Amino acid sequence: MVQNIACNATRPVSFLLPDFLAEWPYERRLHTDFGTVDVESADWVNENHLFNEKAQRSFDKSLFGLLGCLIFPLNTRAFCRVGCDLANAYFVIDEYNDVAEPEVAAQVCDTVMDVLRNPYKERKEGDKLGIFMQGFWQRALALTKPGAPCIEQFVEGFDLYMTSMIQEAEDREIKRVRPVEDYLQLRRETFGAQATIALLGFGLELPEEVLSHPVMKSMVLAAMDLLCITNDMHSYAVEVARGIAFHNIVTSIIQEHRMDVPTAMEWLENFGKHRVATFLNGIDELPSWGPEIDADVQRYIQSIGYLVRGADAWSYESERYWGEKDPESRSSDLHIQRHHKLPSLSLSMSSLSFLVTELQSLASETKRRHPEAAEKSLAILRASPEQATSLATDGPQSDDLLRPVFMGCATKNAKVVAISLGSLQRLISLRAVPQSAVPHIITTMSDAMSQGVDIQLRILQTLVSLIPNFPHIHGELLAEALLLCFKLQESRIAVVSSTAAATLRQLVMFVVDKMVAEDRLEDLDPTLLISVHLPDDSTKSLGPSAHDAFAVFEDLCLLTNGEKPHFLHLEFLHKTFALELIESVLANYYEVFRKHNELILLLQHHLCPLLLKSLSDRPSFPLILRCTRVIFLMVKQFSLELKTEVEVFLMHLIKTVSDDGESESSHPPRPSWMRVLAMEIMRGLCSDAELMRNIWARYDGQASESNVFRLPCHCVEEADHREACSAGSFSVDVWYRGVKRQCNVAEPRRCCWSGCHSGECDCVRSSWYDAFEFWLEPPRVIYEASMLDKADAPPIPESYVYLLALQCIVSLCEGFASYTGPLYTTLVIQRPRQPGDAAIRAPPALDLSTLPPNESSTTHLLILSSDDECFRNARPWNASRRVLQ
CATH class of the missing domain: 1.10.600.10 (Farnesyl Diphosphate Synthase)
Known part of the structure; x- marks a missing residue:
């Protein structure tokens, strides 16, 4: 039993449910x-x-x-x-x-x-x-x-x-x-x-x-x-x-x-x-x-x-x-009784005890000048929990509680200021501060910001608690709070700068989160709407949170482009950091952007031009790296909303991939790492089969001269061929592990990818599995697009671009197969529509004789077919080594 x-x-059992989390x-x-x-x-x-x-x-x-x-x-x-x-x-x-x-x-x-x-x-x-x-x-x-x-x-x-x-x-x-x-x-x-x-x-x-x-x-x-x-x-x-x-x-x-x-x-x-x-x-x-x-x-x-x-x-x-x-x-x-009550939503005695300890420390430090202030606060906190829960409302108690904290922050004693900011942070996290005190809190932190490193870090920690706990912080008040973070992010002290950068990322995300929450409100008060001038010279009324998100993102774009912001009171912001913030927002909230036409206009009129401008300036690895990451998000997530801009980005990537490094009269040669970055972005796009089909439908499939899909495929093929043949005496032993016989790729004859001799086919075929194991082994792959901490491009292996080209081809083939396979299966099992009609049968294979003989695509298919025949005649397959069925 x-x-x-x-x-x-065998009788029923009764017991108390333990409460080991009481403390x-x-x-x-x-x-x-x-x-x-x-x-x-x-x-x-x-x-x-x-x-x-x-x-x-x-x-x-x-x-x-x-x-x-x-x-x-x-x-x-x-x-x-x-x-x-x-x-x-x-x-x-x-x-x-x-x-x-x-x-x-x-x-x-x-x-x-x-x-x-x-x-x-x-x-x-x-x-x-x-x-x-x-x-x-x-x-x-x-x-x-x-x-x-x-x-x-x-x-x-x-x-x-x-x-x-x-x-x-x-x-x-x-x-x-x-x-x-x-x-x-x-x-x-x-x-x-x-x-x-x-x-x-x-x-x-x-x-x-x-x-x-x-x-x-x-x-x-x-x-x-x-x-x-x-x-x-x-x-x-x-x-x-x-x-x-x-x-x-x-x-x-x-x-x-x-x-x-x-x-x-x-x-x-x-x-x-x-x-x-x-x-x-x-x-x-x-x-x-x-x-x-x-x-x-x-x-x-x-x-x-x-x-x-x-x-x-x-x-x-x-x-x-x-x-x-x-x-x-x-x-x-099993008769079970609870040993303890449900956790309370109100201020608990254990939480208040921490605050009491901090205020006692503050009282001991300031007892000579203001002995009554801290003692009055302690008397409030030592009251009943029911009384403590009312601290978040405006009234004399909340003033008495906050007065010693503000007085401590106003001193020039670093120890007192640190204790005061700690108490303030705990009060905010306990929601024991009224909304009316928020402007004074921001002003107080701004005045104390010039003090030591510990004080600056305390201010950042307090801001992380302040803005999420007070969702009604909007407009100028929000701009002043964010300005504290931006100023500290410019600090020459590494610990302050990095902490401020992390705080800014979190707060910017929260600003957009508030807009998402506002979108779900069924009846927003019309008196709260704010009229905004959009980049296309139109106007639109936005809610407070939507206006904040619009203003912050617009200023990030303007600051990245070296222009004066409208919302944030900043004179300068490093382009690399601004682009990282923009990327974080787009990566997490692209669906939200699609629902807000005003944000799409910011992408179209501000972000896209500055990205193209940055790509045409003197190459800087940290800047170009972040630009290409943002471009990848734009192409992947906004190809429908930004059709023209995405086409321009794709053509730029194609031109970069096709660049052979030789200088032209109009511009100096691009460094090799730019080509690698473009190929990595191309690999990411090729791995999205639905995106590639949409690119074909929106550009190449229309009655226009755009070859946005065909050109990347051609560039990948060209990169594949160039990298394979530019290795000089690069032997097959380097390409494929376990191959004893060497084949010189630079010999003036057909290479193994476009119809090779049977001996070379035999050599390559027998080590096909090892080749894929070599190229796709993660520790040997260098992803430049993830090196945000690097000031200079890393050394690039000679064959890395070849690997990227191969991965692009494999991704495209897998995408086509996953889409056409089910369609072919549907055709195979299709039944006659009317009795007596002949059964519809899918062709078992492509009949090359039915294709136009003078087309380049037909020529390529004939070459591939001859390669297959060559492989089959070279030596029987070893079933244990096959990777393609």
Whole structure:
């Protein structure tokens, strides 16, 4: 009986649900975009039709979008959407594996890991799980820089998660109950804790010395254990009812320590409190890595704290474990009572205690001049929690609370200012500051900005809390807040400059997030609308958030082009940094731009001209690199809205790829790295089969002289031939590993790609597999387009452009095959429309004799056909070495 798994008794069991998070200082918080991003994520899951009817009902009740908004409450809207997607992805994979045989679980693992390792590989139409995971992973990659260490950490963690699911399926099949320590080691992986925590590093990019520090590793391990045992504690009753409680820590405790359920829960509570103490003690034991890194470490630890609290809160608030009724009212063999109340949404005593400590420090530092000010604030905070929750409203209490903070910031004592800013930041995060105080806060921080490095970093941390917690900051007030970041970004002190740059990225994203939220409002107050003069000399009325997003993006374009901004009070902004901000916005919000015609006009009238101008100026690797990355986004995401501009960009890429490096009278020769960048962009475009078909339809397919599609194909072919033949005596031994016989490519005869002699075909054919293994081996590939930290172009391998050309050709062929294959299949199985009609049959192969003999395309096909015949006659294929069927 299932009851015997739970305990050695047949009567119903009652026990208290442990509360080992009672001392956890991180309170329950919900992302401000809950109700929108979670719905978007759920709709995305449902569009993929992944579930049967039973699983669909379970998904609808579980509210995994709520989980994402609870565990990532302080991140940007784009990050929260990825968090909701990740939570839903865990559910999807869990549903696939919960009742799966080990062999099926292994297939699921292979599919998911192939997506994570090849995020832009085109998926087959029937690969629902692969298409689903690809959508999540591409959105996640947009949150951080390409090649960031956190990406590999996430992939590694997810690989452990998927592999452990196979092990869990095997345990379930034999009903194996593991010892506690062995179980915890596996459970950390089956829960996906490592991958989830790795996602928190997207955008922070903490150095390896921080993540590998023994104290940090013990803290992360403690948080992982808290995530696992919290989930097991809530799911235990459901798993017992379903007969699948073998993989649960409560069952492992019962079996290993020979306990009943109530005693096992007490054991679990003590263990959980020990892990909480390990995490909290580690905060004080961590060393300092400098102000910049310490600020990121603080955000990282805070994010982990909210992750643990959010997971626990979701277990209560969703219906996955408790259903619609409270557990006390449910008839079950396991009678469970809650040991603690639901996490409170109001200010908690633990949160207030931190603020009290800071104000006490402030009082001791300023007691000679203003002893009464801090004491009055402390008296307010020591009042009842119900009174403390009213601090966010305007009134005498809020004035008394903020007065010592502002007075401390006005002093010239760096220690007092630092304590005051810390108190201010905590008050803002607790939402204990009225809206009317925001202008004074910004002015106060502006006055204190000229002080030391620690003060400047405190100001940046306070801004990160201020703008998201006060969504009504618009217009001039928002411009003044952003101006503080822009000024600090120009600092000569590296730690201040880099921290300000990261803060700006986050705040600019939040500005656009507010516009997205405003778009969902059904009835926006007409009195709030602002008339805006658009680049095409028309006017449009925009809401406050839409106006902010328009003004900020317009000024970024103007500053990049060296023009005077309209909204931001800046005189200068480095072009490279401005382009990075523009790229981040376009990468995360291209769908939003398509819905706003005023933003498309900014792209058309400001961004496109400055990109073309930058490309025609004297080549600078950092600037051209960022320009080409933005151009790639423009072509990929706005080819319909910017038809003429995209055509110009494509022709520029084509011209750059075709450039042989020789100087012309009009301009000096382009450096070789520009050609490599253009080829890398071309490779990215060729990998998008739908985009390439649209390019053909919009340009080459029309009755015009545009050859936007044909010319790239010709340039790729030309680059392929040029790189293969420019190597001089470059031997086939260099091209292909394991080839004993050398073939000189420079010999004046037909090379192996356009009809070669049988001996050369034999040599090349026998090592075809090794050739692909060589060229596509990731460690040997250099991606210039991801080298944002480089001031100069890296050395370029002699054959790298050839590799890019080969990858372009392969991507085009795969795209054509994935599109035409289903059409051919439909034609093959088509039946006669009327009785007596002849059956429609698809041709088994292309009849070359029916093609026009004088066309160049026919000539190429005849050459390829003769090559195939040559390969077939050279030597029988070794089936174990084939790569093409």
